[in-house]
Amino acid sequence: MQTKGKILVRGIVQGVGFRPFVYARASEFGIAGSVKNLGSEVEIYARGERFLEFLAAVSRGPPMSRIDSVDVTDTDARIPDGFVIRSSGTGTFSGMIPPDIAICSDCIADIFTPGGRYEGYWATSCVNCGPRYSIIRAIPYDRERTSMDDFPKCPACAGEYGDPHSRRHHAQTIACHRCGPSLRLMDGAGADLPCTDPVREAAALLDAGKILAIRGVGGFHLACIGESSGELKARLGRLEQPFAVMVRPGYAETIACVSPAERELLESPVHPIVVLEKCVHSSHAGISNLHTIGCMLPYTGLHHLLFSHLQHPLLIMTSANMPGYPMITDTDVALAKLAKDADYFLVHNRTIENRVDDSVMRDGLILRLSRGIAPKRTAISLGSRCILGVGPELNANATIYKGGFAVTSPHVGNVRNPATLAYLQETVAKLERLLGAEYDVVAHDLHPQFLSTRFAKEIAEERGIGLVPVQHHRAHIAATTTEPCIGIAIDGVGYGDDGTIWGGEVFAGQVPDLARVAHLEPVAMPGGDLATRFPERMLYGILPEEACLDLLRSRGWTDVEIGVMRKQVAGGFNVTMTSSTGRVLDAAAALLGICRERTYDGEPAMKLESAAAGGKAETWEPVFSRIGGCECLSTRAILKEALTRISCAHNLDQGVIRDIAASLQYNLARGIAALAIHAAEREGISRVALSGGVVANRAIRETIRAEIESNGLALLINYAYPPGDGCVSFGQCVWAGKLS
């Protein structure tokens, strides 16, 4: 029986309390030896009668760890009695540091323990919780390579750090009032507010209706009570966009229906924003005019302290940035850029090394992959090359594949402007450094004008490495499955093989060979992107009929505008053809008068979904045609049915609109499912993969699911990556990997 050996553990084994965990198991099983971090692995020397029991326990790992492999080898090394945690050595970068973890219940208890060392301390954390990725500069993950290096431990903290029986044994983020990062409350000009307790004072200001910029784990939030939402929207110039809220534990249930699964998500170590259906759809309209509201629970000591003083049960918490721009992380930048938006600033002095937005989830789907989830690491076999996927342009992130693992960065944003492009470049550089990844190939979107495409080309030229362009919707499917499948991509716009704009596509085959076999009928986008901003243009692009123009005229379109658009569509002047699903939903929202101008990403489709919530859908006969060997679903026929219903309605009240909206979504979804089912029959494939931004729409997703499954086919949705464009960089890597 083995009683001695060297154990190498690979996986997410740093920043999760692995070494103290090993120490505790060693004590438990009477094991002598040592443990140390090597790069991103953990190396253990162990000797003792109960070696095998120790090995089994170590192989399970502490709760936050993810173990990929445990290798045991014989060793001739002399192992003295006792067990020690050694300081880190350098080594490989095969693993990854974990994401930031919401404060644990033990630490919350510490904060509220009267007379305790951590009473009222905002940055209390332990081996099981606290910031990780947001503070790391380099690996191995040790205090001196994080922004906690600026805060030398006081004797009491040092004592706990070295105490094997403490929850903070080797907790790199250990800190207290005496030694750790501290808070400041400033007015809009950056001058300190005289007060003894900045958090108590901040809570009082919030209760009084003030807007505060609060520096959190991965960046700044703008916070205020619900009553101040109008003021915040006015200041930000975002009158329509719904805000997320942070609520006192237990309060979410009073404003929204929270399923057990949703509660579990809310309280998980991620603590994401969870998009919940409101109890009363029209409630809290000042915060969200949709039927849903994004809720999260306090996830740091600071938040818990804030709520302990706050009279109100709910705070709007929106990330502080212009839409599409990176969230602000630095205090001086916040003071400069948020001067008009925030009345006061509640800040800390712990450097945010890596920006992380709040993650957003809905129905178990990740809508924004960020804090608590990213950097996201997936074991997948994509060959021996190191691959960089730079993502698309909107809702982008980056992924690097190396040696059996793909690692995806947190949400980067809309790479449409210099600041976000710079953030993408910075993110790629950081991932590269943290993973020790020197990539051999860069995968990018097929769109010739995306800034990410330009970035990919620059890298490839600079380093003399290969480029792999990946069609946007094939990347969506590649992110879902690499098995043979029928792939449905229901999405916004993506550049297609033929230079037109795709987004309602059905593929058949297996990555990297997916043939486009069906799609939505190509329709006109009058004025290109202008039709995305003004959905009524899209409506006419799909339904170029007088009845449609009459409707627009009744809404105030001038004769000149009508004439120009009619001529534009008829002559095909600056008109692009698209099969996008998102644009059909936009047109549907325009038809129902729900959204006439898009002021934030996805607005028309989200408002359509809200308008349809609870509606009764009619079944309309789908109309199919064949174009160039592909089966096409007529979206014109669907909108025309709706237009007929509108014209026939005696009185277009909310109930009528609700039913028509529900019918629009239902029949579109049913038609798309039919395209996939027909393709599955033709190709003899029984697996259907579903991806694309429209998957976030519950009604459409569930209709497709029901249709697919009732036809005896299996539906695959990737719940580990966003269905929207947050999966594209990963899909690009998969595609490029499978291509070689």
Place this chain on the structure above:
Amino acid sequence: MKVNLMHGAGGEVMGELLQTLTKFSHNNAGGIGLESLDDGAVIPINGTNIVFTTDSHVVRPLFFPGGDIGRISVCGTVNDLTMMGGRPVALSCGMVIEEGFDVADLARIVASMDEALGEAGACLVTGDTKVVERGSLDGIVINTAGIGVAKTVVRDNGLVPGDVIIVSGTLGDHGIAIMAHREGFDLGEQIHSDVAPLWGMMEGVLAAGTIHAMKDPTRGGFASAINEMAKKSRVQVRIEEDRIPLRRSVKSAAGMLGIDPLEVANEGKVVMGVPAADADAILAALHSHKYGKDAAVVGRVVAGSHVIMETAIGGERFIEPPMGDPVPRVC
């Protein structure tokens, strides 16, 4: 690869074609040659800088609000000479005419050319005419070449950090006017082309101060010209959106059609980079001329690369060289 229409649109795609078309080993006669891809060539002869350029014109329609193909074919060459700092002296004219072309139209074209020559102070001193079979081209092609004399040669690659960027007037007028007229859009208001010979105005401007770089934003518009200038000068240009002079009618038409007025042609405008200290004097010289009344400072030059627009709402975006045809990208 076969030549397609995108290759002539002046955007990035055209660059691919130019790689083939500029493979001349005999490309420089002693000063600035083909390799510079500037507005024209410079050939020093006995201490005098002779500027030489050529341009072919195939505009449709032939007659449009604010001008015609004749006026454009003179202004195109006169302005290219002017952009090198050259006083236009003499032009040649080669016409290829389709069988069946109306002689009365030819007379209008010639009269219009003559008027533009008079304005520019240049003469058309030699020419050539070919008539081709019906169907082998659409109406008429006019090529002009011209020589000028430059006291100080101005390049398009001389921007330096600290310069300010000036445009001589409203942008996008010609492109939108042509589009509207050709497609028959009723925009509620007539938009006129800005086609004009610029030597008269620029003579005064050149005397008023130093110009580090200039270019006429023709095909590909301001977006193309400013990117070329920034790239060749290895600098970053920052443009302030709300300082760009745009005619209200052009803005509204562009807004209705989804066209970026910065990406369409101008035929009577200059983009220049000048030292900040000279900006006022140069602006005053521009404002004193009828073609420069709307001149404005629109941006500045800093170290770096690319052209960045500071938007009216406080954001930033890249001004990119147009591809030729816009492709939707908003998800």
